[in-house]
Amino acid sequence: MVGSLNVDLVVSAGRWPDPGETLSAGSGVAILPGGKGLNQAGAAARAGAAVSLVGRIGSDALAGVLRGALADEGLDGRWVEADPEAGTGVALIRVGPKGENAILVVPGANGALSGAQAERAAEAIAAARVLLLQGEVPLAASLRAAQIGRAAGTAVVWNPAPAPSPGPETERLLALADWVLLNEAEVAALGGASGEEGARALAPRCGGRVVVTLGAEGALLVGSPDAPARRWRAHPVPVADTVGAGDAFAGALAAALAADRDPERAVREAMAAGALACTRPGGLPSMPRREEILRLADRG
Ligand code: RIB
Secondary structure, eight states: BBBOOOOEEEOSSOOOOTOOOOOOOOEEEEEEEOOHHHHHHHHHTTTTTOEEEEEEOOOSSSHHHHHHHHHTTTTEEEEEESSSEEEEEEEEEEEEEOEEEEEEEEEEEGGOOOEEEEEEEHHHHOOOOOEEEEESOHHHHHHHHHHHHHHHTTEEEEOOSSSSOHHHHHHHHHHOOOEEEEEEEHHHHHHHHSSSHHHHHHGGSSSEEEEOHHHGGHHHHHHHOOOEEEEOOOOOOOOOOOHHHHHHHHHHHHHHHTTTHEEEEEEHHHHHHHHHHTTSSSSGGOOOHHHHHHHHTTOO
């Protein structure tokens, strides 16, 4: 896993304040470990995988929250480096009354993760069965990691969240990815169309397997140019908040692929994990464990 680590400052509020306005949001601030890289690493570990995380944090007080989370989740954090200058990444998260979220990320040290750092972690990347990447660290670092993984026979799974700008580096990373996982906004940004149409536009530009998560509508998998897309309905669950649901999906999918599940079964387990994460507040703390994922996935 190569990706971001953030400290999430989570507040429940009906809306952000307008310019010049001060708004009081009553229920307190939760300070939680997060970031798409750490969330997905934790999700994969809770789903049963042994996980190393390559990432970058600051040398400040917030870094302690993330070091603690790495240890608590049983993640191998030897390749998480402390930047001497940039601060730890922070995400300001507003959770609305229906559990929907809006996130403002200050990348800090995540923005200094480089291709050279990926090279320093080459041993871990090459030893992994699956390399999972997101979009919160510089594309050059993800690209170098994918090249190292590809050369070693590691399966590359890319969750371009948030979606990068279209361009040559994006195309090069797509071409190295065996799987691409996107939500509706991301498939529109990279595939130029929504849902299945966007996934079909992307499939020939990557290793061929494109999964689109559709929120309450479920998910679809385009696995071959000739076959119809495979679709699944979402598990109906009570929603506490949707923070980290996509990360639960990606981490559980990577864990299932590392355990040699077939593609459709892997997506079913990922869907179960995403649904379960919605039932609890927060990002990393909401990630489900293997037994509950299997129980829900087995229900169909
Ligand atoms: O996907 C949720 C994550 O996005 C949060 O944990 C936050 O840190 C942002 O990176």
